[in-house]
Amino acid sequence: MGVSPPGGAPTSGRERRRVSVVGVAGELLLTAGVIVLLFVAWQLWISDIISGAQNNARAHELAQQWSAEATTDPTPDASEEPTEPTEPPVPTEPAEIVPPVAPEPGDGEVFGIMYIPSFGPDYAVQMAGGVSRSRTLDTIGIGHYPGTQMPGEVGNSAYAAHRTGYGGSPFYRIAELRVGDPIVIETPDGWYTYRFRNLEYVKPWAVNVLHPVPQDISTPAGERYLTLTSCSPKHTAIERIVAYSSFDSFQPRADGPPAVLLPEPPAPTETPTPVKEAA
């Protein structure tokens, strides 16, 4: 391909058409238009398909790795690990075991896998420390707000993930959560099950949702909460959608995954989680 500016002899009609500057420019513009349309399609649909499948495969791979390590290595009994020393035992009825609390991960360090069966039976996304786009949200999936509590810890364990457009959009269906839907976090220690309670729509600077008791600065934390944040409305960054859940149970690795993660769950119609007492 090349441009032939010399406009000397007029070509005979039957001969090959001359490559003109305008013609090349037009073709380049058409090509650019097609690329822009491809980008829009990628942004809206294809990126989610590609990254979502990658997220899912990586998460399942990690889960298999953990279970393989647990069977080969002698696992410490998770039920005997103490949590915060000053913390009184919290009366959560379904869980007799005080869940172990892992140390807070470094930026971009994968520490867990989130399962939300109501997002699809195969849904599994890796969780890592930090909420930067380049290191966690675009590349790994779900990010843990630094300074908030870890899964199983008394207080608020808060996470962010994309809802549309990037990183597989782990929270694409966050607005479809129903009361009581299980949200399970797997770590090398075991499975932490939370139950969804309610949604809230806030402004982007509403940091109170990250407090140990969300939206309540004065009350000391007495329960275990899980907070998921994403953007709202879809494809915009005008507001944030926040999904609150409360702790339901912990299952140590030796006991295997909880029933809500097994195929064909027996239609969990449990009552909503106990209402917090410290409020």
Add this chain to the structure above:
Amino acid sequence: MYAALWRVLPGPWWVRLLILLVAAAAIVWALFVYVFPLVGLWLTPADVVIG
């Protein structure tokens, strides 16, 4: 430009078409996997973080 490319390609018309389709698929794949993710970082700051 594309007409010149068509003339440069060897073989009968269906071979040329095949070459072009394969090349187009490779270009689209490279765009989806490598180029667009980089461009996306700069274009739309779809922020999901609070604070």
